[in-house]
Amino acid sequence: MGDAHRRVGDFVRLFSDAFYSQEGSSLSPLLSVSSSSTSPFLLSVADGLAAFQDWGRLLKQVDGQLEDILSHLLRAVQSFRAGRFMDAYIAFEKSANAFLQEFRNWESAWALQPLYTIAYEIRVLAEKADWELGSLGKNPEKLKGAGSYLMKVFGALASKGPKRVGALHVTCQLFKIYFKLGTVHLCRSIIRSIETARIFDFEEFPLRDKVTYMYYTGRLEVYNENFLAAEQKLMYALSHCNFRREANIRMILKYLIPVKLSLGILPTEFLIEKYNLVEYTRVVQALKRGDIRLLRGALLEHENRFLKSGVYLVLEKLELQVYQRLMKKIYMLQRLKDPSKAHQVKMEVVVKALKWLEMDVDIDEVECIMAILIYKNLMKGYFAHKSKVVVLSKQDPFPKLNGKPVGA
Amino acid sequence: MERRVGGRGGRSWRPRESGGGSRPAPTSSSSSASYGDRWRPSSSRASHSASKSGGDLREDLEGSTKVRLAEHVADQDVSSLVGTCPDMCPAKERGQREQFRDLTVFERLNGNPQKTSSALAVKKFCRTMSTTNEQPSDIRPLPVLQKTLRYLLDIVDSSNHPFEVIHDFVLDRTRAIRQDLSIQKIVNNDVILMYEEMVKFHIISDKRLRKNCGKVDISSLLHLNMEQLIKSLTSLYDLYVINQRSSDKNYNEAEYYSFNLILQLGRNRNSISLWLRKMSVSILQSKEMHFARSVLRHLRVGNYRRFLKIVAADSSYLQFCLLEPVRAQALLCINYGGYKLHPYPLSHLSHILIMKEEDLESLCHDCGLKTCKDEAGHLLLPTRQEVSHMPKTLQDFGFLASEN
Numbered sequence: 048m049g050d051a052h053r054r055v056g057d058f059v060r061l062f063s064d065a066f067y068s069q070e071g072s073s074l075s076p077l078l079s080v081s082s083s084s085t086s087p088f089l090l091s092v093a094d095g096l097a098a099f100q101d102w103g104r105l106l107k108q109v110d111g112q113l114e115d116i117l118s119h120l121l122r123a124v125q126s127f128r129a130g131r132f133m134d135a136y137i138a139f140e141k142s143a144n145a146f147l148q149e150f151r152n153w154e155s156a157w158a159l160q161p162l163y164t165i166a167y168e169i170r171v172l173a174e175k176a177d178w179e180l181g182s183l184g185k186n187p188e189k190l191k192g193a194g195s196y197l198m199k200v201f202g203a204l205a206s207k208g209p210k211r212v213g214a215l216h217v218t219c220q221l222f223k224i225y226f227k228l229g230t231v232h233l234c235r236s237i238i239r240s241i242e243t244a245r246i247f248d249f250e251e252f253p254l255r256d257k258v259t260y261m262y263y264t265g266r267l268e269v270y271n272e273n274f275l276a277a278e279q280k281l282m283y284a285l286s287h288c289n290f291r292r293e294a295n296i297r298m299i300l301k302y303l304i305p306v307k308l309s310l311g312i313l314p315t316e317f318l319i320e321k322y323n324l325v326e327y328t329r330v331v332q333a334l335k336r337g338d339i340r341l342l343r344g345a346l347l348e349h350e351n352r353f354l355k356s357g358v359y360l361v362l363e364k365l366e367l368q369v370y371q372r373l374m375k376k377i378y379m380l381q382r383l384k385d386p387s388k389a390h391q392v393k394m395e396v397v398v399k400a401l402k403w404l405e406m407d408v409d410i411d412e413v414e415c416i417m418a419i420l421i422y423k424n425l426m427k428g429y430f431a432h433k434s435k436v437v438v439l440s441k442q443d444p445f446p447k448l449n450g451k452p453v454g455a
Numbered sequence: 456m457e458r459r460v461g462g463r464g465g466r467s468w469r470p471r472e473s474g475g476g477s478r479p480a481p482t483s484s485s486s487s488a489s490y491g492d493r494w495r496p497s498s499s500r501a502s503h504s505a506s507k508s509g510g511d512l513r514e515d516l517e518g519s520t521k522v523r524l525a526e527h528v529a530d531q532d533v534s535s536l537v538g539t540c541p542d543m544c545p546a547k548e549r550g551q552r553e554q555f556r557d558l559t560v561f562e563r564l565n566g567n568p569q570k571t572s573s574a575l576a577v578k579k580f581c582r583t584m585s586t587t588n589e590q591p592s593d594i595r596p597l598p599v600l601q602k603t604l605r606y607l608l609d610i611v612d613s614s615n616h617p618f619e620v621i622h623d624f625v626l627d628r629t630r631a632i633r634q635d636l637s638i639q640k641i642v643n644n645d646v647i648l649m650y651e652e653m654v655k656f657h658i659i660s661d662k663r664l665r666k667n668c669g670k671v672d673i674s675s676l677l678h679l680n681m682e683q684l685i686k687s688l689t690s691l692y693d694l695y696v697i698n699q700r701s702s703d704k705n706y707n708e709a710e711y712y713s714f715n716l717i718l719q720l721g722r723n724r725n726s727i728s729l730w731l732r733k734m735s736v737s738i739l740q741s742k743e744m745h746f747a748r749s750v751l752r753h754l755r756v757g758n759y760r761r762f763l764k765i766v767a768a769d770s771s772y773l774q775f776c777l778l779e780p781v782r783a784q785a786l787l788c789i790n791y792g793g794y795k796l797h798p799y800p801l802s803h804l805s806h807i808l809i810m811k812e813e814d815l816e817s818l819c820h821d822c823g824l825k826t827c828k829d830e831a832g833h834l835l836l837p838t839r840q841e842v843s844h845m846p847k848t849l850q851d852f853g854f855l856a857s858e859n
Contacts (some may be wrong), residue, residue: 184700229729230621269726269728270726270729271726319748351736351739354731354732354739356731356732357732358728359728359731360727360728360731360751361728363755363756366756367756367757404667411760411807412760412761414760415758415761415785415807417786417792418759418788418789418791418792419757419758419788421788422757422787422788422792428792429571429793429795429838430792430793431793431794431797432793432799433797
């Protein structure tokens with residue numbers, strides 16, 4: 048009993064010391080409720096709380112606001128240890144609110160580190176709480192609550208003072224929540240604020256937050272099929288992220304590869320294999336070979352994965368580039384046979400090629416495909432409806448995209 | 456008598472349905488003013504709503520189900536109203552509307568504009584309604600609402616009145632049905648089936664309005680219809696989510712989810728990818744969704760030939776507002792890539808674009824393309840013409856524009 052009492056007492060003392068001496072790095076680990084299963088100290092505190100029922104007594108000596116923070120925090124630790132995640136979340140949110148109230152009063156940015164810990168914890172606890180709520184057949188709503196809390200935090204950081212450099216970190220935590228909840232439209236206002244508000248200077252933010260931010264906003268651009276913006280953001284994330292973090296690089300490439308493909312830039316096999324992005328192998332092959340059946344097959348094989356990551360529609364649209372490649376191959380074969388007539392392609396030949404790939408097309412559809420390729424400037428020349436022939440331009444009949452989106 | 460207080464209290468999981476949204480609640484509280492509002496003829500509402508930009512509609516479908524779901528569940532604890540009105544229209548409203556001669560052609564007893572009956576009158580949509588002020592006797596319980604809906608849909612099927620007149624009436628009264636449903640916060644299989652019926656009504660209406668109302672200017676009617684379609688569909692998706700855990704599920708989620716895909720087709724700026732990410736695998740793999748996705752693919756790639764072929768073969772509800780833009784795009788492609796010395800025969804083109812030759816001719820002109828005749832009198836489209844202007848239908852149609 049005495050031991051339990053001592054451990055809780057230690058925690059309270061360590062917390063108040065760090066709090067009053069404004070030592071962010073000492074305070075952070077004490078807020079990390081979810082690590083109480085791995086941190087021996089927090090684990091012992093949690094057990095101490097369970098053994099020593101009357102721990103509230105120990106908080107008598109600390110003053111008002113700190114008591115608020117601490118009592119809810121300790122309750123969160125205790126509930127978490129007992130596997131009651133919903134209770135843990137509710138208590139933690141109260142503690143976090145009390146902390147935020149104090150945070151607003153501090154001029155300096157000393158408490159950013161603990162605040163980051165809170166931002167992380169509240170999300171993780173909310174996810175666990177939602178899991179618990181869901182399994183009880185109740186409405187999982189805590190992650191949404193965590194989002195509202197972080198919006199408040201964002202509001203507290205969006206000011207002229209030194210605390211503003213923390214705004215991007217919180218934004219990234221918010222992105223994680225919104226992406227998970229499928230409410231990414233809520234990102235819009237916060238992006239607008241980060242990118243246009245005068246108080247923020249993007250370069251001033253810490254690098255790791257900039258990388259995360261570019262990753263998420265890059266993904267949003269992919270969903271909206273703004274390939275140039277997506278490329279720019281994802282390239283920023285790729286070139287600035289820690290090159291030893293292969294998992295992160297892989298996450299970025301998962302979106303960057305479809306973007307680059309859409310801009311006519313193919314990845315090397317080495318890259319695909321190194322980062323285990325084999326789902327793209329056959330897509331790339333299809334583009335190289337002009338094999339529409341291969342593209343359809345690759346999309347079908349990984350359909351759910353691509354749909355869930357949100358790149359499916361982007362990949363599907365590569366179809367036009369595959370047709371372009373097919374036309375180029377036909378053209379090159381004809382040139383080997385008879386260079387003087389190479390630039391005239393009978394549509395019947397294209398029908399045959401596609402039929403050979405088991406595509407069910409007729410001459411009208413081939414004409415349609417030719418018309419689109421020409422219209423989108425993937426092919427230069429014209430088609431003659433009457434004689435069923437495509438006449439290719441003698442100069443550069445298949446313009447390369449060279450980093451520009453189709454049709455631009 | 457005091458029906459209207461602010462109008463927002465009655466919101467539940469269906470915040471957009473109560474109609475307030477874009478319009479500030481009136482501040483006057485005299486009862487006569489509230490009458491004026493309550494019995495506002497639907498035409499004046501029409502002009503107001505029509506001025507809303509198309510962009511707002513999109514927000515509706517993109518908006519998160521989960522967010523509103525949470526609000527709904529939070530609301531559930533509050534005791535909700537249970538209606539007791541036995542008729543399609545509350546007796547009080549019937550009396551008032553007789554007095555104000557506010558009876559549609561469907562509601563007049565023997566054609567008398569001042570006389571109706573419980574078998575004819577149907578409760579009007581009220582744009583400012585709140586739970587606090589609503590009497591149970593003004594709200595219809597589920598069985599009465601089901602009966603009302605059946606009655607309205609029968610009118611759609613069998614009435615001899617011009618379709619725009621039927622549509623105006625049914626659009627308003629189904630809206631009132633949804634209002635009664637949401638105010639009582641009923642969510643179950645039957646309610647979902649009712650919503651599906653109402654969505655279907657709006658889908659069919661889109662087609663029939665285009666077909667039947669050649670002379671009347673239908674653009675605002677189409678807009679209103681589309682607005683209600685999207686609202687009903689949004690609510691329906693919410694209901695699907697709320698009813699997810701129920702064992703009583705006798706409806707076709709996949710089919711109705713696929714409608715959204717079709718609806719979104721023409722609006723490239725919407726992120727369909729994001730929406731698809733949220734769908735469950737079983738929905739995505741359903742045959743309806745497969746179909747909708749293949750239509751989507753042909754459209755996005757620009758394969759007008761395949762697109763029109765599929766749409767013509769499947770005469771379901773796909774003939775939305777999409778055919779004209781796709782045809783116009785086809786014309787522009789053919790004009791751009793065709794051989795200058797071989798004008799394209801319109802007879803063949805009309806076969807590819809699945810439309811009558813004379814309609815094709817006027818579409819060409821709409822697109823700023825000239826047509827001509829050969830010596831045998833066949834109509835031709837000379838290719839490689841300078842396109843002077845884009846047809847209006849193409850303007851907010853994303854896929855033609857370049858991606859960036």
